[in-house]
Amino acid sequence: MKNVLYTALAIAFCLGLGKLVNHFIAGLPASLYGMIFYCLLLQLGWLSPNKVAHANQWIIKHMGICFIPAAVGVINHYELIKHHGFTIVISIVFTTFILLTFVGMVAERYLATSNDKSIEGSN
């Protein structure tokens, strides 16, 4: 319970910091600034990874519920889906496979070999 409070306060603090930065530099959404601060404070050891681990996992496991209010908005897009639904799905699948192919081929060419070497080297 103490750790839950600790995690909640840590996240609230980072989000507050994120909002502050977002107020002055509008580059990223406040929550993303918050995420980077949270990661940074964990890395610097100012926040204890062990204390947040459990509650944090719970949050990530259940965060899906937060998407529902936005996603229900699709209710207003009947026309769009009727006219362009097929096009949209095809273009999403097409670009997904382009990305898969690009990252896969480059990683296979440049990272896989050096990685394999490092495995051989370590053995």
Add this chain to the structure above:
Amino acid sequence: MLVEWLNISSITAANIASTLSLSLLTLLLYQAAAYLQQKWQFIWLNPMILTILVLIPFLLYNQINYQSYRQATQFIHALLEPATVALGFPLYQQLKTIRRYWQQLISLLALGVIIVITLSFSITMLLIHQPDIAISLSLKSVTTPIGIALTEQLSGDSSITPFAIMIAGFSGALLGPSWLRFINIRSKIATGLSIGAASHVIGSIILTRQDPSAGAYSSVALILSAVLTAFIIPILIPFLMMFFT
């Protein structure tokens, strides 16, 4: 009886009862859907999709418009911000892996992000001519909380983004591994990184079941791609927009 009670409260929209009942209904439906998925372990039994499949007919039947639903469930949406901050923890956990070859990883994934945003945005603008939809679709390879946050920041349509993300996730997760084998990509690092970059959490979960070490690479790619997208997209979209106005 619960339905009747919800019915009555929906007539007097925007009062406290409807706020509570709609939020409670959303919570209950989601919990039930998550329970079903846990019980049967089917990845395609997605809790978000299941919840929406029940919620939308319910809202239509009771003639509750989206604005009142959105207002009633505002606090659930507001939780998205702290939940996104919580993603800093997996990012912190991946830092060690990233540090080994961060330059290669960042340049590869940044290039991937630029390619996929440019392609998705341009294709959508050419075929559908709606900037808000194009922004949503260009965020389809990002994990959902960050995708929604970025959509709202760029005034995209945040109701399309979760579905686009879902389609990218399932298509790449289910067909991606066979496609990669077909084009002769076999190393764990290449498979993991590409599935994580293209199909985020859904891809990562499915890949981890098949091969945990490839799955670990996909978690790296998904979190790093999301952060890179956050930095790249606010510059890239206004630039691309110039070609379509």
